[in-house]
Amino acid sequence: MRFSQAWTIARHDMRLxxxxxxxxxxxxxxxxxxGLGFPALVxxxxxxxxxxxxxxxxxxxxxGFWFVIGAASLPTTIASYSIVGExxxxxxxxxxxxxxxDGEILVGKGLAAFVPTVLAMWAGSVLFQAIVDLxxxxxxxxxxxxxxxxxxxxxxxxxxxxxxxxxASVIISSHVTDVRSAQxxxxxxxLPLIVVYVASEIVGLTxxxxxxxxxxxxxxxxxLYSVSIRMFxxxxxxxxxx
Amino acid sequence: xxxxxxxxxxxxxxxxxxxISLDIGEGEVFGFLGPNGAGKTTTVRMLASLISKTSxxxxxxxxxxxxxxxxxxxxxxxxLLPENVGLYEGSSxxxxxxxxxxxxxxxxxxxxxxxxxxxRMMDLWEKKDLAVETFSKGMKQKLxxxxxxxxxxVLLFLDEPTANLxxxxxxxxxxxxxxxxxxxxxxxxxxxxxxxxQRVCDRVGILxxxxxxxxxxxxxxxxxxxxxxxxxxERASEGIAAAVRARMVSRKVEVSGNxxxxxxxxPDRENPEIAEAVIAAGGRIRELSQPGPSLExxxxxxxxxxxxxx
Numbered sequence: 001m002r003f004s005q006a007w008t009i010a011r012h013d014m015r016l017x018x019x020x021x022x023x024x025x026x027x028x029x030x031x032x033x034x035g036l037g038f039p040a041l042v043x044x045x046x047x048x049x050x051x052x053x054x055x056x057x058x059x060x061x062x063x064g065f066w067f068v069i070g071a072a073s074l075p076t077t078i079a080s081y082s083i084v085g086e087x088x089x090x091x092x093x094x095x096x097x098x099x100x101x102d103g104e105i106l107v108g109k110g111l112a113a114f115v116p117t118v119l120a121m122w123a124g125s126v127l128f129q130a131i132v133d134l135x136x137x138x139x140x141x142x143x144x145x146x147x148x149x150x151x152x153x154x155x156x157x158x159x160x161x162x163x164x165x166x167x168a169s170v171i172i173s174s175h176v177t178d179v180r181s182a183q184x185x186x187x188x189x190x191l192p193l194i195v196v197y198v199a200s201e202i203v204g205l206t207x208x209x210x211x212x213x214x215x216x217x218x219x220x221x222x223x224l225y226s227v228s229i230r231m232f233x234x235x236x237x238x239x240x241x242x
Numbered sequence: 243x244x245x246x247x248x249x250x251x252x253x254x255x256x257x258x259x260x261x262i263s264l265d266i267g268e269g270e271v272f273g274f275l276g277p278n279g280a281g282k283t284t285t286v287r288m289l290a291s292l293i294s295k296t297s298x299x300x301x302x303x304x305x306x307x308x309x310x311x312x313x314x315x316x317x318x319x320x321x322l323l324p325e326n327v328g329l330y331e332g333s334s335x336x337x338x339x340x341x342x343x344x345x346x347x348x349x350x351x352x353x354x355x356x357x358x359x360x361x362r363m364m365d366l367w368e369k370k371d372l373a374v375e376t377f378s379k380g381m382k383q384k385l386x387x388x389x390x391x392x393x394x395x396v397l398l399f400l401d402e403p404t405a406n407l408x409x410x411x412x413x414x415x416x417x418x419x420x421x422x423x424x425x426x427x428x429x430x431x432x433x434x435x436x437x438x439x440q441r442v443c444d445r446v447g448i449l450x451x452x453x454x455x456x457x458x459x460x461x462x463x464x465x466x467x468x469x470x471x472x473x474x475x476e477r478a479s480e481g482i483a484a485a486v487r488a489r490m491v492s493r494k495v496e497v498s499g500n501x502x503x504x505x506x507x508x509p510d511r512e513n514p515e516i517a518e519a520v521i522a523a524g525g526r527i528r529e530l531s532q533p534g535p536s537l538e539x540x541x542x543x544x545x546x547x548x549x550x551x552x
Contacts, residue, residue: 008341015333015337016330016332016333086328090327090328093292093324093326094328094329094342095328096292097292097324099314099315099318099347101314234292235292235294238287239253239293
């Protein structure tokens with residue numbers, strides 16, 4: 001595996017992303033929306049009920065989980081364009097005829113979905129954490145962020161979930177013929193995360209539960225990687241992909 | 243440059259390519275002719291190490307087909323123009339070539355020089371910064387050819403390079419192929435355009451899953467000499483054709499404009515009989531000739547002879 005070859009493909013695909021307004025809108029709109037929208041909600045909640053310092057942190061922590069949900073959703077859109085889009089426009093065959101291995105192409109396409117998603121979510125979370133701290137420091141009496149829970153969420157769970165979404169997109173891409181179908185199927189990945197989100201509002205997200213979650217995602221990632229590398233095989237793509 | 247022995251590809255029960263053996267020398271332009279589904283694209287994909295072979299052996303540009311270690315080295319040395327050009331439509335012509343040049347590890351200075359040389363050769367240099375989606379089909383085809391050449395390959399695989407092009411664009415592409423030929427590049431040309439093969443190729447192979455024949459266009463034509471008599475009349479009619487058919491039982495007679503096209507086996511014996519039949523039916527003969535068969539005649543005869551009886 002030559003990383004330079006994979007990075008050439010990733011850079012090229014990321015350049016192509018700039019021409020896709022829908023993807024750009026998602027990459028900018030989602031983190032900015034979560035980064036501004038939820039702090040606005042926190043501001044509203046601060047004025048509600050007694051002693052917000054006792055119950056509000058659970059909600060704030062749960063709101064931060066939306067960046068993980070974003071990391072599951074956005075790469076499916078990017079990966080679908082970069083794999084099914086190329087399949088539809090027939091540009092995969094010339095790419096496959098270059099001196100690159102299947103793994104290098106797969107990693108390149110994965111990076112093109114992974115890097116912008118993770119960077120966008122991290123940027124949005126900086127905005128979110130800064131505003132929440134400004135709003136709550138007076139009430140809580142301490143800076144809520146940064147904390148270990150958010151650190152594990154952003155630097156461990158979020159990348160693993162993004163990876164899972166990309167691998168699932170590769171597998172789905174081998175069975176569908178258009179970008180929209182690929183996105184629709186891949187977007188189902190966020191359903192279990194929504195369940196986690198709803199549960200977290202009740203039981204609270206802790207560093208320990210997030211570490212368990214990361215372990216599960218890590219195992220699923222490894223399984224999906226072995227499946228996707230089998231699916232993304234030169235001969236398979238040229239002769240069997242629909 | 244290419245040596246194949248019994249190269250075979252099966253997809254389940256379907257045999258796509260059946261035991262092809264051929265040798266193609268350096269600097270040769272080899273045309274691969276065959277109807278749709280004959281196995282032309284599958285053969286190119288095997289020779290370009292894009293798909294595996296089921297059996298047989300092949301060596302391309304010094305690399306053994308099917309040997310994982312040789313696959314990357316082989317792809318570094320060849321250029322491939324697939325049937326669908328597959329360009330990045332939203333990117334500029336320059337960016338399309340630059341991306342592929344980087345994947346082939348062409349150093350920056352050489353890459354810039356190659357891109358400029360190729361785009362000028364294809365008459366696209368002035369449009370290098372325009373998005374490919376604004377290009378005509380012919381321009382896209384030329385750009386895809388430039389992409390296949392950006393790393394200066396020793397061997398070019400071209401899969402139907404003029405399919406779906408209007409006659410002017412097709413001629414442009416053919417002229418470029420003739421330029422490549424002057425540069426002594428080895429070219430493997432998949433086509434079902436017989437005129438193109440006749441004009442451009444040193445040798446052609448006719449494929450219908452199996453390789454039916456290989457030879458230069460003139461060699462192939464000479465194998466089938468004297469198979470058709472053409473009678474040019476003052477005015478041809480179905481009545482005259484029917485009279486010839488009645489006389490020349492089991493011979494195929496067609497009317498084409500004011501000409502009768504008649505399949506014959508022994509022209510010396512049959513032509514006088516044809517002339518008698520035409521005159522007896524009231525036809526006025528202007529010319530009776532025995533043109534050599536075209537590559538098309540050879541192709542059609544071979545393909546029909548080898549067609550599955552079912």
